[in-house]
Amino acid sequence: MIARSPLAPDAFPELPAVAGVDIGVAETGLKYKGRPDLLLMRFIDGTQVAGVFTRSLCPSAPVDWCRQHLAGGEARGVVVNAGNANAFTGKSGAEACEAVVAAAADALTCRPSRIFAASTGVIGEVLPASKLTPHIEAMAADMAGDRWSDAATAIMTTDTFPKGATRRVDIGGTTVRINGIVKGSGMIAPDMATMLAFIATDAAIPADVLQACLSAATDKSFNCSTVDSDTSTSDTVLAFATGQAANPEIKDADDPALAAFRAALDDICVDLAKQVVRDGEGASKFITINVTGADSDQAAKRIALSIANSPLVKTAIAGEDANWGRVVMAVGKAGEKAERDRLSISMGGTVIAKEGAAVEGYDEGPVAAHMKGQEIDVDVDLALGDGKATVWTCDLTHGYISINADYRS
C-alpha cells in the first residue's frame, strides 16, 4: 500500500447525481483486493458521447473499440476495469474487450456499439474477461446516481486518492450539472491525450458539439500536465451528455449560450488534470511552469514541457534546490527559438536571472524559502513574442523509483 500523496486534497468533493446517469461498482479481485475495481455506468436513452484518446501508435484494445464506435454519437453505458490495461494483446485482447462489452450490453439491454470501454493496469496481459463478466448483471441490478466516489475509487491503479470535480452552470436559463472523475498516476505525459477520465452532464448537447468542447478542454488541461513524460497506451477521456436538464437546443460549439458551460468544462478538466499531477507517483511538490514571451503558444508549451519533463529539474526541486541552471538547460534543449541573452527566470516570484545571466546581488533567501513549500512556481520569459503556456507537473523522488522498480511484483 502506497501512502496517500502529501499533495492530496482533504477529501473527495461531494458529487451530486447527474440526471440520467446510474453507477454500479464491483470487487472482482483481478489485481486489487478489498476495493472496487470494476465500474459500470448506465446512461439514459439518447445520451450523447464525445471522446479523446491516446495518440500512442500502440493503443489498447478498448481504445480501438471506443474509436470504432464513437462516430455513432450515442452511449448507453461505459465499463471500466483497473489492474489490466488489455494493451498489446492482439486478437485475444480484442475478443476479451468484446466479451466484457457484450455482457454490459446484455445487462443494460442495448446494442454493444452503445457501450464504451476502458482498461487500465499492466500492459501485455490479455484481460481475463471471465473474471469480470459474472459481476456485470448484479452491478446493473444495484445502481445508484450518487455513487461517484465509488466510481472514482474503482478506476484507481497506483493512485493514492480518488479524484473528482463537479460544477453547476447555466445554459440559456437552465441550470445544468457537470461531474468528472479521473485516475493517474504514472505513465502520464498527455502531450497527446490523457489517462482515464469520465465526465457526465445532464445538459442537452449533441455529440458533435460536445466533441468540440471536449477536445478544446483537453488541450488546455490534460494536455498541459505531465508526471513522467511517458504516454500511456490507454489514455481515454469520455464525456456523456444525458440531456435530462432539458436546456434550450444547442447546435453549435460557438453558441454564446454555451459559453458558461464550456468555461465550466475547461475548469473541471483543469481541476482533474491538477489532481492527477498531485497524485503523480512519488510526488512531494506540485510544480506550475509558466512560459511567456515565446514565439508562439505552441513553442511556449513545448518549452514548458521540456522543463516539466527534465529529470534534472524535477530532482533539483525534490531536493528543494533552486537550481535554475537546469531550467536554462531544459529551455536550450527544447528545440524552440530562445535567445540566452534575453531569457529571464523567476522562482516563487523572485527574479533570479535576467538577460542571460544571474541578476546582480541575487539573494537566494526568499527562493530557498519558496522551495521548501509544496507549491512551486517556475516562470520563464523568453522576451521574443506573445506565446505563452502553463504546464503542471510534480517532482521526481525516491518514491517514483520505489513504486516503479517493482510495479509488477
Add this chain to the structure above:
Amino acid sequence: MIARSPLAPDAFPELPAVAGVDIGVAETGLKYKGRPDLLLMRFIDGTQVAGVFTRSLCPSAPVDWCRQHLAGGEARGVVVNAGNANAFTGKSGAEACEAVVAAAADALTCRPSRIFAASTGVIGEVLPASKLTPHIEAMAADMAGDRWSDAATAIMTTDTFPKGATRRVDIGGTTVRINGIVKGSGMIAPDMATMLAFIATDAAIPADVLQACLSAATDKSFNCSTVDSDTSTSDTVLAFATGQAANPEIKDADDPALAAFRAALDDICVDLAKQVVRDGEGASKFITINVTGADSDQAAKRIALSIANSPLVKTAIAGEDANWGRVVMAVGKAGEKAERDRLSISMGGTVIAKEGAAVEGYDEGPVAAHMKGQEIDVDVDLALGDGKATVWTCDLTHGYISINADYRS
C-alpha cells in the same frame, strides 16, 4: 564522495603518448579538492582540429568560443576546467572564457584563436577566471606526453571513474595512434551532441577531412547514448591531428587509405560513449537497445531513444523486472511508424512478444535470470522495413535521485 560505478572497467586503459601532444594538469580547488580539475593540452604547430558541439540553444561561453574559432582549422592548445560550466553567464562569462584562453595562449606562445576551451559543472555562475589563470604558466612548464590518465581525471564532475580509449591503426602503410578521453555523467542525452570528449591522433589529416570523420563517428557513438534525456549546454567533442606520424597525404574523407583510421575512430567514440553510460549517475545496469525493421534508420533511432529515455522502462530494469509492456508504451509514444500487430520484443535473446501479443507459453524464467545481470539487452523488431539503430543507456535508480536532489549543496 560517490561510490565507483558497479559498471566501471577494472582500470583505466594504458594510453601511450601521441607524438605532438603534451599534457599538464593542476588542482585549483575551484569546486573539487584533492584532485586535478584543470587540464591544459599543448599541440605541435600545424595540428589540425575538428569539433562537434551541443545543439542546445543556450550554449555555454566556451562552446561559443570554440564555434567561433573552429573554421581556422588549427589548434595549439585546449584548456578545460571542471566544477563550473560557464553557461548562461552572459558577457561576464564570455570575458572569463577569454581571460583563461589568453593565459593559455601566453603560456603556449600562440594566438588566442588557436586555443580551444571547455568548461563543465554548475550552470549559471560566472567562471572565476582568476582562480584558474595563476596555474596555467606552471602547467605549461611541466608537461608530459603520457599523462592521459591525469587528463581524464581532471575533466571529471560526478563521474566515478576516468574514461579513456586508444587504438593503433594503419594509414597508407604508416602506423598512427588515436587516443580519446571523455567525461559524463548526468545531463547526458546527446541526441544532439555529447558531453566533453577530447581525441588526439598523430595522423596527418587536414581539418576538413578530420571534421567529416568526427561528425560521422559522433553520430554513431555519442549520439546513440543517453543517461537521462537532458542535453547539456556544454557538450563538446574536439579532435586534434598532430601530423607527426607523417602518413601519406589524405585529401578526402572517402579515401580508401583512411578506412581503417575511420573504423578505429568510430570504435574509440563508441568505446568512450559506452564508458559514459557505464558511469551514468546512479547506474546499476548497462542497457543495449536494438531496434530493427523500422521505416528508416532515423525512425529506428528515435524509437530506440524513446525506449532508452523512458523513466518507466529504466525503473523497471532497475527493479530487474522484464516489464516489456513499458517497452510497447515507449514504442507507441515515439511518434514513428509502428504496427502493434507486427511488433516483436525480446530481452536477453528470449522472444517475449510477437505480432502484437505475448508468445504462447512464454516462460519468464530465462528472462528473469537475464534481468539480474549487469548487461541488459532489449531487442525490438517492427517488421516494417530495413531501418535499424542501437542505443546505449543505463537504468534509473535511487542513486540518480540522491545525486541530483542535492547536487549544488
